[in-house]
Amino acid sequence: MRGTSILIQRSRQRNNVPRLLPTRALSPSATVIPSICTSCLSILRLAQSQLPGSHALPIAGYVAAFHSTTVSLASSRSTPKENFRKAVGRNKVLREMIQKPSRMVLSERVGQSPRDRNSSRDRNGNPRWDEKSVDTGGGMNRKTFRLRSDDKQQYSKETERRKRDLRESSTHPSPSRFEQRPSVRERPPAFGSRLEHSSTLRRSMKLSLDALQAERKQAADELYSKAEARSVVRQQSEGRPRFGAEPYVIPIRPERPPRDVLQAERRKAAQELESRYSGRGRGAAAESDKMFTRPPIRRFAHMKHIASLDHVSSKAREITHAAEEQFGYFETFDLLPQTLEALYKDGLKDLENVTPTPVQSLVIPSLLDKEPAPSLLPLPKNFHKPKRGEARTVNEYQPSQNFQTYLIAAETGSGKTLAYIIPLMDTLKRRELAKKEEEKAKEAEKEEILNSKTWMFDIEAPPVTQDTTVGRPFAVIIVPTTELAFQVANLIKKLAYTIKLRTEMITREVSGKAIRERLFRGQTTDIVVGTPFMIDRITEANPEMLHRTSHIIVDEADSLFDRSFSSLTGPIINRAINLEKLILCSATIPKSLDAYVSKTYPECKRLVTANLHAIPRRVQLQVIEVEKDPYRGNKLLACAHVLGNISKDQTEPGYKKRIVVFVNERETTAAVTSFLQEKGFDAVEINRDSDSRSILESFTGEKEAVDEGKEDGKGAMKILVTTDLASRGVDTKTVKNVILYDVPYTSIDFIHRLGRTGRMGRRGRAWVLVDKDSNHDYVKEVKKTMFLGQALI
Numbered sequence: 136m137r138g139t140s141i142l143i144q145r146s147r148q149r150n151n152v153p154r155l156l157p158t159r160a161l162s163p164s165a166t167v168i169p170s171i172c173t174s175c176l177s178i179l180r181l182a183q184s185q186l187p188g189s190h191a192l193p194i195a196g197y198v199a200a201f202h203s204t205t206v207s208l209a210s211s212r213s214t215p216k217e218n219f220r221k222a223v224g225r226n227k228v229l230r231e232m233i234q235k236p237s238r239m240v241l242s243e244r245v246g247q248s249p250r251d252r253n254s255s256r257d258r259n260g261n262p263r264w265d266e267k268s269v270d271t272g273g274g275m276n277r278k279t280f281r282l283r284s285d286d287k288q289q290y291s292k293e294t295e296r297r298k299r300d301l302r303e304s305s306t307h308p309s310p311s312r313f314e315q316r317p318s319v320r321e322r323p324p325a326f327g328s329r330l331e332h333s334s335t336l337r338r339s340m341k342l343s344l345d346a347l348q349a350e351r352k353q354a355a356d357e358l359y360s361k362a363e364a365r366s367v368v369r370q371q372s373e374g375r376p377r378f379g380a381e382p383y384v385i386p387i388r389p390e391r392p393p394r395d396v397l398q399a400e401r402r403k404a405a406q407e408l409e410s411r412y413s414g415r416g417r418g419a420a421a422e423s424d425k426m427f428t429r430p431p432i433r434r435f436a437h438m439k440h441i442a443s444l445d446h447v448s449s450k451a452r453e454i455t456h457a458a459e460e461q462f463g464y465f466e467t468f469d470l471l472p473q474t475l476e477a478l479y480k481d482g483l484k485d486l487e488n489v490t491p492t493p494v495q496s497l498v499i500p501s502l503l504d505k506e507p508a509p510s511l512l513p514l515p516k517n518f519h520k521p522k523r524g525e526a527r528t529v530n531e532y533q534p535s536q537n538f539q540t541y542l543i544a545a546e547t548g549s550g551k552t553l554a555y556i557i558p559l560m561d562t563l564k565r566r567e568l569a570k571k572e573e574e575k576a577k578e579a580e581k582e583e584i585l586n587s588k589t590w591m592f593d594i595e596a597p598p599v600t601q602d603t604t605v606g607r608p609f610a611v612i613i614v615p616t617t618e619l620a621f622q623v624a625n626l627i628k629k630l631a632y633t634i635k636l637r638t639e640m641i642t643r644e645v646s647g648k649a650i651r652e653r654l655f656r657g658q659t660t661d662i663v664v665g666t667p668f669m670i671d672r673i674t675e676a677n678p679e680m681l682h683r684t685s686h687i688i689v690d691e692a693d694s695l696f697d698r699s700f701s702s703l704t705g706p707i708i709n710r711a712i713n714l715e716k717l718i719l720c721s722a723t724i725p726k727s728l729d730a731y732v733s734k735t736y737p738e739c740k741r742l743v744t745a746n747l748h749a750i751p752r753r754v755q756l757q758v759i760e761v762e763k764d765p766y767r768g769n770k771l772l773a774c775a776h777v778l779g780n781i782s783k784d785q786t787e788p789g790y791k792k793r794i795v796v797f798v799n800e801r802e803t804t805a806a807v808t809s810f811l812q813e814k815g816f817d818a819v820e821i822n823r824d825s826d827s828r829s830i831l832e833s834f835t836g837e838k839e840a841v842d843e844g845k846e847d848g849k850g851a852m853k854i855l856v857t858t859d860l861a862s863r864g865v866d867t868k869t870v871k872n873v874i875l876y877d878v879p880y881t882s883i884d885f886i887h888r889l890g891r892t893g894r895m896g897r898r899g900r901a902w903v904l905v906d907k908d909s910n911h912d913y914v915k916e917v918k919k920t921m922f923l924g925q926a927l928i
């Protein structure tokens with residue numbers, strides 16, 4: 136073509152999908168078609184063979200339109216030929232152009248041989264064609280060219296040779312693609328245009344069109360069967376393919392199995408699951424449960440690496456859901472009137488229309504005990520009280536064998552404390568009332584005998600028993616920190632006022648003398664709350680103290696059975712020789728706890744809520760990249776900046792904003808607190824020397840109105856800087872914002888720290904500061920899991 140040359144490289148078409156290939160326009164006036172596929176090649180051939188240069192320009196546009204049609208057909212499973220035919224059928228302009236060429240576009244080169252289309256003269260400058268204008272009567276200025284006789288001969292020879300080659304190649308199997316392509320040197324000399332070169336090349340490679348298509352079809356079938364995602368590069372413009380735009384990838388999806396096949400598979404899997412559970416004990420079910428439903432998610436690799444949470448099966452969660460829906464009101468639990476009264480009046484004061492939380496619906500009916508207390512085993516005669524400084528012997532008692540064990544696990548701030556306290560107090564009160572009734576009956580009987588004449592012969596001497604109630608509690612609650620002991624003891628005291636039970640707290644804050652007086656001053660103590668260290672010390676010196684203990688509750692059990700506490704918690708349990716119920720309670724079940732419980736208490740009953748290990752979606756987590764501007768690695772600055780932003784927002788108008796900042800190491804608390812104080816924030820830290828109880832009280836109490844004149848900014852904020860000391864169990868229900876100054880070491884710490892906000896259905900916000908030493912991927916995974924509402928692993 137004279138004015139326009141559209142050069143097309145040889146294209147391959149795989150998998151029935153037109154592939155775009157780069158082409159070039161040589162002439163500056165040419166229409167640039169950046170990419171084209173083989174299906175469109177035919178059109179261009181037609182244009183080049185039939186049209187003069189100036190008319191090839193609009194043809195380029197037609198080709199673009201044609202190409203878009205073939206691309207849209209590409210996802211169908213028809214062959215390129217069929218696609219081509221369909222595309223022509225759809226495109227009116229092209230159809231007309233191909234079927235009956237317009238008179239308007241035909242010009243001087245009509246009838247020119249495809250060979251040497253660009254030059255009408257040979258090397259010697261002689262005209263190749265005898266130019267003779269012939270009016271064919273079909274067009275306005277149609278011209279025809281007569282071939283010179285020698286050229287005519289050469290042309291017919293060439294045609295003959297091509298046909299022969301094609302016949303031969305179709306009888307031979309096609310070589311592999313790499314073998315097919317000859318090196319540049321081996322290639323036949325260019326003959327005519329590049330278009331011609333392309334067809335010559337194909338001929339020289341002895342590839343028949345049929346063989347090529349068969350190969351493509353096979354490749355396509357393979358791809359579909361393997362369900363490999365192949366890609367079609369399309370250029371996106373208003374949802375339609377266009378040339379020159381950014382490419383994007385559309386994966387070809389594998390064929391979906393029919394619906395009935397899928398349903399049958401699911402049914403089979405469900406039956407298998409059912410059969411694994413039916414007719415087995417709880418322990419076995421739990422075992423198979425674990426085996427069968429190990430988390431299939433591999434994408435949370437970083438979380439898996441760091442975390443140590445145990446997986447809770449979907450079956451266990453389903454069971455819980457069913458149980459949770461059963462109880463809508465506290466009245467349905469069949470509690471004593473005084474327990475109900477205490478619950479509404481003291482436990483959930485100032486709350487209207489309270490209903491049991493999921494964990495309470497699950498736990499209260501399971502722990503309620505209406506049976507009378509069983510008779511006590513006597514104390515062993517050889518009770519050994521170790522002297523001061525003497526080595527402890529752990530296994531000197533015969534531990535109780537017949538107690539039931541429960542593992543209660545529910546998300547943070549879900550009301551676990553009341554879930555175990557209410558049934559415990561109700562049971563103790565029931566037993567107390569039953570005992571009183573029994574004593575009353577005995578008294579009446581005695582009176583009757585004394586009044587009768589035969590009393591001298593019938594009455595028996597009263598038995599000598601060790602059945603004293605002084606300093607021998609019925610229940611012991613062990614918690615890991617003094618702060619938590621204070622909180623739990625406070626709640627029990629409130630309830631006990633109405634229920635009429637006595638409770639005492641034993642922590643390091645209480646002196647030895649005070650404990651002695653409280654416990655052994657001559658009155659019955661029903662419930663003792665304390666830290667493991669203190670309870671262990673006292674019960675080691677006075678093992679008879681646990682003689683009547685029927686209930687032991689281990690709150691934050693994962694912490695109390697870890698390496699630092701297990702040497703204290705285990706012996707306490709062993710000393711309770713009349714133990715009936717051991718209740719382990721926690722918001723997190725690490726693998727270590729699960730293994731310990733399975734081994735030590737194989738018959739343990741697990742009461743686990745459906746959302747265990749999931750941080751509620753109502754808590755938003757934001758990640759602050761400390762290394763980036765404007766902080767440039769300055770974590771203190773980042774923390775102050777976040778606090779500054781919190782101070783400006785209008786989230787808690789009229790009330791003091793309470794914010795908790797968690798750090799990993801105790802030493803960091805002082806540095807962070809003093810920096811924040813320097814910046815004008817009201818920040819306090821909890822450390823060994825500080826009065827943690829009063830500090831925590833100001834964060835666990837009800838909302839506090841802001842001082843006059845300090846309605847806005849830093850004056851309306853209260854910041855607590857702490858380690859994990861305040862991360863477990865502390866009921867910071869009015870805290871809306873939590874800052875994780877350091878990335879927590881484990882998912883367990885993540886759950887407990889973030890659990891200080893968003894409690895009992897409230898909304899919360901959290902920020903985590905990520906610096907160069909932090910594991911970014913881990914934080915990303917936690918954030919993603921939170922967003923999805925999934926359990927952390």
Ligand SMILES: Nc1ncnc2c1ncn2[C@@H]1O[C@H](COP(=O)(O)OP(=O)(O)OP(=O)(O)O)[C@@H](O)[C@H]1O
Nearest residue numbers: 490491492547548549550551552553722864866895
């Ligand atoms: N049924 C209820 N309705 C409304 N509020 C409740 C209910 N039960 C408990 N609460 C309140 O929920 C708050 C959180 O309870 P609690 O401290 O027992 O949570 P938790 O599950 O032990 O949390 P953590 O795992 O952090 O120790 C408390 O302020 C409590 O008064």
